[in-house]
Amino acid sequence: MFALIDCNSFYASCERVFRPDLRRTPIVVLSNNDGCVIARSAEAKQWVKMGQPYFQVKDVLRRHGVVAFSSNYALYGDMSQRVMSVIEGMVPALEVYSIDEAFADLSGVPGDLKRLGRDIRERVLQYTGIPVGVGIAGTKTLAKLANHAAKRWQEQSGGVVDLRDPGHRDWVLKRCEAADVWGIGPRMAAHLRGLDIRSAWDLAQADPRSLGQQFSVVIEKTVRELAGTPCLALEEVEPPRQEICCSRMFGKRLTERAPIRQAVASYVMRASEKLRAQQSLARKLRVSIRTGMFNPDEAKYANGVVVQLPYPTDDVRLLTRMAIEALDRVFREGFKYSKAEVLLLELCQRGEYTDDLFAASQPLKSGRLMSVLDGVNGRWGSGTLRPAAVPALPDWGMRRELMSNSFTTQVSGLWQVR
Incomplete structure (x- = not known):
């Protein structure tokens, strides 16, 4: 139930x-x-x-x-x-x-x-x-x-x-309607209408095996669940993500390398926090940048590069250094950049990978340092401790001119009763 x-x-x-x-x-x-x-x-x-x-x-x-x-x-x-x-x-x-x-x-x-x-x-x-x-x-x-x-x-x-x-x-x-059912998107709803399945009732009365063969096992499970047969269990523990991405549009177009480096470093910091929160290590990272794609008067450019890390790591210092080096490889002068993205790839859990006997591994002191970093930021607020490459108040940050106070997470945003 x-x-x-x-x-x-x-x-x-x-x-x-x-x-x-x-x-x-x-x-x-x-x-x-x-x-x-x-x-x-x-x-x-x-x-x-x-x-x-x-x-x-x-x-x-x-x-x-x-x-x-x-x-x-x-x-x-x-x-x-x-x-x-x-x-x-x-x-x-x-x-x-x-x-x-x-x-x-x-x-x-x-x-x-x-x-x-x-x-x-x-x-x-x-x-x-x-x-x-x-x-x-x-x-x-x-x-x-x-x-x-x-x-x-x-x-x-x-x-x-x-x-x-x-x-x-x-x-x-x-x-x-069938489109109101969990997992039935507009495209699938159109396919179902072609089979004269329009309402959720029609879908519940359909043959799950034949729909599964025609579309996917996901649709088969959906039909069985609508008919009252449980196929999906409760997942109390969220499985670790296989990839972690941090991507943001800049608050304005950037043409110089320095502010884009700051942005990439900021995204690495956020992605590494998510990485450590699920007790994972990353083997690779990808950095990409692009210009705006919809203004016909702006030159278009988009590029990215995947970097093999020297060892599986969650150390924000190493990740930041490798990400900035990757950015330098894809950055081109003369473009107005609108977005950057950092993607951590080939994630593994601690102790779940086997490497060469002589291969480098993350130093123990790095893990201890990251624990201190997360502990301080967890107690005093995100960004209290951060890499030097990450600015406190970047001028390239997102435009949020209509944002309310952070009433529950910042002392400066607390409610004031006069």
């Missing part, structure tokens, strides 16, 4: 927690460099589509009183952790699926599960200020669809939908 707990309009809800004056005001959140709309409150959906460029809809939003915010990832990440810790204290096991949703295992939980779903909603709202929806069912795919129904018919459901009853399950399946 599973529950899917999903935050409603998460980014917009985070902004509202510390701005109660905007409780009924439509809100949108913008992507990096205030480029596109990536999140909308329910009230804003009638005025703007997801992914629309902000410069195109700025006047429309202003005319209808829609408030725009730059992405504040520090705030959203911290609020996500708070929401997940509240839920974790109320269920036997939890799988954090994304920044704003999680699967809970309710197998063997006594009592009224729908009442438990309401209790989760009330406690998360009371403790964090974030509204959530809860879907309950016997499979993860049905729980996801139940959550969709909880949001779609929020007034009737009270934000909690339980599909354990076959009658309730069939009612929802018949009123949801």
Whole structure:
């Protein structure tokens, strides 16, 4: 028995927690460099589509009183952790699926599960200020669809939908499209329409084996789960990533090598933090840069290079030095660069690789130094200790002119009551 707990309009809800004056005001959140709309409150959906460029809809939003915010990832990440810790204290096991949703295992939980779903909603709202929806069912795919129904018919459901009853399950399946099912994208939905499979009910009644042979085993599992057969288990521990990427658009076009070096060093620092967090080492790294690709008046250039590291490592000093050397190999004068990317490749866990007896390995003191670095930054804030190549306030950083305070992660951003 599973529950899917999903935050409603998460980014917009985070902004509202510390701005109660905007409780009924439509809100949108913008992507990096205030480029596109990536999140909308329910009230804003009638005025703007997801992914629309902000410069195109700025006047429309202003005319209808829609408030725009730059992405504040520090705030959203911290609020996500708070929401997940509240839920974790109320269920036997939890799988954090994304920044704003999680699967809970309710197998063997006594009592009224729908009442438990309401209790989760009330406690998360009371403790964090974030509204959530809860879907309950016997499979993860049905729980996801139940959550969709909880949001779609929020007034009737009270934000909690339980599909354990076959009658309730069939009612929802018949009123949801196949495209509403978890894992069915627009392209797959078009293929299914060609087979006269239009609703989630049609998909649940289809032959899973034949659809699996025609498309993939993923579709076969989806069909079986819609019919009530569990095929997906709860994953309490996230498996280590096989690649780690850090990529950002610059706040302005860069033509000189020095600021791009700073950017690459900053991205290496962030990627190495993720690497150490999952106890992995990298054997290779890739550095790439590119110009803007859509301005016809700008010359185009994009290039990248893969570097073999001298030994598997998580040492930010070595990674930074190798990344800057790689950048120098692909940098060309005379271009206006808009983006850089650092990709850590061929990751392995500590103690899970066998090397040549005489091959170099990461010194023990490097590991101890990285532990101190992460400990200090974990206690006093990211970037408290950093490589000298990483500036504190870069002028090439992302444009975030509409960003709110980091209310929960920076002393300077604390709420002030006067």
